[in-house]
Amino acid sequence: MDLKFLDFEQPIADLEAKIEELRNVEFDNNINISDAIRQLEDRSRALTESIFANLSDWQISQLSRHPGRPYTLDYIQHMFTDFHELHGDRTYADDPAIVCGLARLEGQPIILIGHQKGRDTREKIYRNFGMPRPEGYRKALRVMKMAERFKLPLICLIDTPGAYPGIEAEERGQSEAIARNLFEMTRLKTPIICTIIGEGGSGGALAIGVGDRLIMLEYSTYSVISPEGCASILWKSADKSQLAAESMGITSDRIREQGLLDEVVREPVGGGHRDFQAIALNLRETLIRHMEDLKRQAIDELLERRYQRIMSFGAFSEEGGK
Amino acid sequence: MSWFEKLVPSTIRTNSSNKKSTVPEGLWNKCPNCNAILYNTELERNFSVCPKCDHHMRIAARARLNMFLDEGARVEIGKNIKPVDPLRFKDSKRYKDRLIQAQKQTRENDALVVMRGQLKGQDIVAAAFDFNFMGGSMGSVVGERFVRGVNQSFELAIPFIVFTASGGARMQESLFSLFQMAKTSAALTRLSAAGIPYISFMTDPTMGGVSASLAMLGDINIAEPNALIGFAGPRVIEQTVHEKLPEGFQRSEFLQEHGAIDLIVDRREMRDKISSILAMLMAGRTVTLGLTEPEAELEPKPDTEPKPDLETETETEPESMTAEADDNINA
Numbered sequence: 001m002d003l004k005f006l007d008f009e010q011p012i013a014d015l016e017a018k019i020e021e022l023r024n025v026e027f028d029n030n031i032n033i034s035d036a037i038r039q040l041e042d043r044s045r046a047l048t049e050s051i052f053a054n055l056s057d058w059q060i061s062q063l064s065r066h067p068g069r070p071y072t073l074d075y076i077q078h079m080f081t082d083f084h085e086l087h088g089d090r091t092y093a094d095d096p097a098i099v100c101g102l103a104r105l106e107g108q109p110i111i112l113i114g115h116q117k118g119r120d121t122r123e124k125i126y127r128n129f130g131m132p133r134p135e136g137y138r139k140a141l142r143v144m145k146m147a148e149r150f151k152l153p154l155i156c157l158i159d160t161p162g163a164y165p166g167i168e169a170e171e172r173g174q175s176e177a178i179a180r181n182l183f184e185m186t187r188l189k190t191p192i193i194c195t196i197i198g199e200g201g202s203g204g205a206l207a208i209g210v211g212d213r214l215i216m217l218e219y220s221t222y223s224v225i226s227p228e229g230c231a232s233i234l235w236k237s238a239d240k241s242q243l244a245a246e247s248m249g250i251t252s253d254r255i256r257e258q259g260l261l262d263e264v265v266r267e268p269v270g271g272g273h274r275d276f277q278a279i280a281l282n283l284r285e286t287l288i289r290h291m292e293d294l295k296r297q298a299i300d301e302l303l304e305r306r307y308q309r310i311m312s313f314g315a316f317s318e319e320g321g322k
Numbered sequence: 323m324s325w326f327e328k329l330v331p332s333t334i335r336t337n338s339s340n341k342k343s344t345v346p347e348g349l350w351n352k353c354p355n356c357n358a359i360l361y362n363t364e365l366e367r368n369f370s371v372c373p374k375c376d377h378h379m380r381i382a383a384r385a386r387l388n389m390f391l392d393e394g395a396r397v398e399i400g401k402n403i404k405p406v407d408p409l410r411f412k413d414s415k416r417y418k419d420r421l422i423q424a425q426k427q428t429r430e431n432d433a434l435v436v437m438r439g440q441l442k443g444q445d446i447v448a449a450a451f452d453f454n455f456m457g458g459s460m461g462s463v464v465g466e467r468f469v470r471g472v473n474q475s476f477e478l479a480i481p482f483i484v485f486t487a488s489g490g491a492r493m494q495e496s497l498f499s500l501f502q503m504a505k506t507s508a509a510l511t512r513l514s515a516a517g518i519p520y521i522s523f524m525t526d527p528t529m530g531g532v533s534a535s536l537a538m539l540g541d542i543n544i545a546e547p548n549a550l551i552g553f554a555g556p557r558v559i560e561q562t563v564h565e566k567l568p569e570g571f572q573r574s575e576f577l578q579e580h581g582a583i584d585l586i587v588d589r590r591e592m593r594d595k596i597s598s599i600l601a602m603l604m605a606g607r608t609v610t611l612g613l614t615e616p617e618a619e620l621e622p623k624p625d626t627e628p629k630p631d632l633e634t635e636t637e638t639e640p641e642s643m644t645a646e647a648d649d650n651i652n653a
Binding site: 165186206240250260313 | 402403404405406408409411412413414462463465466469491492493495496497498499500501502503504505507508509510511514515530531533534535536537538539551552553554555558559562563565567568571572580581582
């Protein structure tokens with residue numbers, strides 16, 4: 001079994017392997033079996049569509065963390081030009097779990113902040129599995145202030161299991177680093193567009209996730225705690241992760257129903273990992289549209305709207321009015 | 323107790339068996355730290371601090387505000403804001419049932435109580451978390467009440483003080499609860515811009531989403547002695563790094579040493595110290611008057627007097643100390 005495929009993707013993987021095999025046969029023996037291949041390709045597409053039409057919340061949760069899923073650096077390659085990475089928090093270190101930089105989006109200079117996971121074991125460790133330490137959030141804050149200073153829109157790409165739960169992270173003030181970003185992003189005088197591209201893991205995601213727009217890719221998730229963590233605390237069993245995922249309502253469609261989301265960006269059939277170019281194009285178009293819209297707003301108006309938007313979060317009842 | 327728990331020094335144990343023991347109601351109480359048997363009246367007179375070992379016991383929100391604020395008229399803010407179950411959440415129990423159980427147990431509607439009152443004659447707004455209410459977890463009601471308190475402090479230009487005691491975000495409200503971190507932090511930007519003091523007074527425990535938002539944003543960050551304060555829970559960290567946690571890890575003294583908090587204040591001195599600090603912070607306001615936001619009125623407006631739905635609160639609620647709520651500690 002190919003580890004690059006999730007269990008429910010396995011039938012698709014098998015079919016694709018067969019197609020690849022036939023192509024090799026065709027080439028090696030110089031015969032024409034392209035009709036058969038085309039037929040199989042149609043079947044593969046239909047199979048993918050039918051599997052992806054009925055995904056459970058848990059399956060989407062797995063897709064959001066798919067090992068082949070495009071990460072921030074992939075989007076940078078496919079969506080932006082003139083990217084210059086900016087390293088370090090100027091105080092302690094550079095955190096590779098968060099990538100920051102200057103880039104252009106359809107000619108418009110922007111500041112970009114994104115979580116970065118690793119593809120292979122070595123890079124995974126180097127990127128700390130996309131779990132930032134305080135210096136990562138402080139680096140992000142540093143470039144946010146720069147975005148404000150130079151009047152550049154801020155684009156945040158969110159993809160993390162959460163802030164790193166480590167000894168040194170606590171020693172250097174993980175809580176304060178996250179809190180400070182929530183505070184500063186509220187009043188940052190430049191448009192902020194946040195997109196969940198994969199895993200929106202709790203406070204570690206929110207720390208670069210406060211802004212004027214919240215966008216989610218179709219197969220991304222956003223939650224207060226991972227399904228595994230929730231299951232082990234509330235059900236006292238990690239086996240209930242599936243149930244926890246469904247109970248918390250962590251998928252883009254469920255969160256849109258809760259009224260907390262501006263837009264869901266559709267992914268190519270089979271998920272973003274099947275076609276980086278296609279998903280990047282969809283996201284790019286969405287980002288440009290929102291950016292143009294936000295740029296038209298006067299900055300005071302923008303900040304007031306952002307503030308009122310943040311204040312509207314919550315579900316409660318109140319007797320007798322205010 | 324497992325062999326590993328035995329290895330861990332008692333100062334950093336979080337789920338040790340002694341916390342599970344329920345304190346008997348009545349005349350006598352037992353210190354969860356030194357096991358001394360204490361006479362309740364004496365304990366109360368000592369602000370629920372063990373006279374033998376100075377252990378600061380966890381106290382209910384209303385009890386905290388009662389010992390902190392001056393006697394006399396207090397106005398509760400946001401009392402009519404009540405929790406709902408937006409996701410119809412159900413784990414081993416339904417969220418609705420958990421709420422009812424917590425409400426019965428604590429006689430509170432949710433985990434935050436906010437009041438306007440006075441501290442040594444200075445008008446202030448004070449909020450306190452109730453750890454007995456689902457681990458003091460922050461859901462929509464906690465966030466909204468906090469914001470209402472902040473707004474009142476902003477409108478009247480009087481200081482805002484919060485006493486935190488929380489395991490973090492309330493999982494049963496999922497993203498709604500996560501977003502309360504942003505909401506509470508955002509509200510504080512107004513106080514900061516208007517130069518109105520915000521004091522965060524962290525008590526045992528202050529973890530997760532509460533720690534990583536409103537608790538760490540004080541103009542002055544204060545902690546009670548030996549309170550557990552941090553982002554990730556000690557168990558989660560242990561499982562992640564497979565290392566023994568250093569002694570006193572995530573305790574107030576550790577945080578002060580690492581620069582996260584300004585000072586540690588004994589509960590018995592909180593009124594004196596906070597009022598002294600506030601007097602100085604507020605003294606500067608008259609000088610910088612011209613620089614404050616136009617909306618920030620210095621004089622309390624008569625039309626913001628108690629509204630009909632707000633009740634004056636003076637009575638002390640009985641406390642019940644259970645540790646079941648420890649389970650609510652999460653990210």
